[in-house]
Amino acid sequence: MSTQQEVAEDRPAPVVTLDFVGSRTETEDVTSKLSVESQAALRQFSLERMTGYGVDYADAVEVRARVVEGQDWRSAATELAEVCLRRVESATEVAGTPTRIGYLRRASALLRMSQMMMLCDTAERRQIFARAAELYAQAAALSADRVRVTVKTDHSPLAGWLIPARGTAVASALVIGGVEGWGMDFDSIGEALAARGVDALMLDGPGQGETRLTHNHYLTDHWRDAYGRAVDFLAERSPGRPIGFIGNSMGGSVAMAVAAQDTRIRACVDNGGIHAPWHVPPTMGTFFSKMVAACGTEDPDRAMNVWKTVTPLADGPNAGYPLLVVQGGKDPMVSNDLAQILLRGAPTDDKRMVVFSDGNHCVYNHKHDRDALVADWVRARLCGLPSPEITN
Known part of the structure; x- marks a missing residue:
């Protein structure tokens, strides 16, 4: 050696x-x-x-x-x-x-x-969320696979992130979260859509994310007009392209309520919504408090009057839209019985529900399978293709 x-x-x-x-x-x-x-x-x-x-x-x-x-x-x-x-x-x-x-x-x-446990929109909370969005933007600038979007409305703007389709785009989709968990939080669904040729707008709707904490745009009686502007954005960006709407948690209720009224929506996915959001009782504690806070008020009655305008089972000029309901069989917030009420009452005959037997709320515990299911179904329905087979 x-x-x-x-x-x-x-x-x-x-x-x-x-x-x-x-x-x-x-x-x-x-x-x-x-x-x-x-x-x-x-x-x-x-x-x-x-x-x-x-x-x-x-x-x-x-x-x-x-x-x-x-x-x-x-x-x-x-x-x-x-x-x-x-x-x-x-x-x-x-x-x-x-x-x-x-x-x-x-x-x-x-x-x-x-900031998830912060119930009030304090200056500290706004600062935390703004910093989170800035870091997300820095990553987006490096990856060059998504861009920040601002949608103008008659009130304050809506904030979001557009994840463009890879290759040739064949359709567009709007994706929202719920009372908690907003646009950036559900970007895995947007990425799954983009990989299948669907432009995905990950939106913070009224009362959500940057739209609320940066632009002070809350859930009010004008929320339908705001979502209409988001659909306008996609329609004007890609004229003639079919549009889908995917809502997660209470956002699923919002998506269905919009889909029945807007003939431009050609497919809708409800992942964890309920048929009557205003039925959520105050005994649900922090979740109920967050529903109230989304409306920019401390008055529960005033907030619930706004939530009463979110009507996923209401009929409308676009009744008959294709609907996919995704349900977690072990969802502690939305029972299978509630999911069945929503499915039966939806104003369309073109509907189906997929239940993940051990799925939790929004099926977070089967994230990749859920995203693939949603993205494959949305692409198929928007492009006039047969719905994908779902096997165990």
């Missing part, structure tokens, strides 16, 4: 340890000692739901572990976002572009998750 080899073997190789709290057991005995907000956050935002909103799996595990250890939800998510941003800064200029894109999107998702 040469002297050089001996020296090399004696010199220890560098080892870098990345420290994490790691997964923690979330027993009732442990979580019952946490703050009321921390218990609610852990209960409402499962691993599946967090990853469904774009949070990386490892980040979701770490946020929950830190909260179990006693850290508050907001600071746990924010600190992890800062870790991601430090990794963005350390990435090389050229070879590190994919790395920067990934960490920018992770940081954005973590910041969006950090």
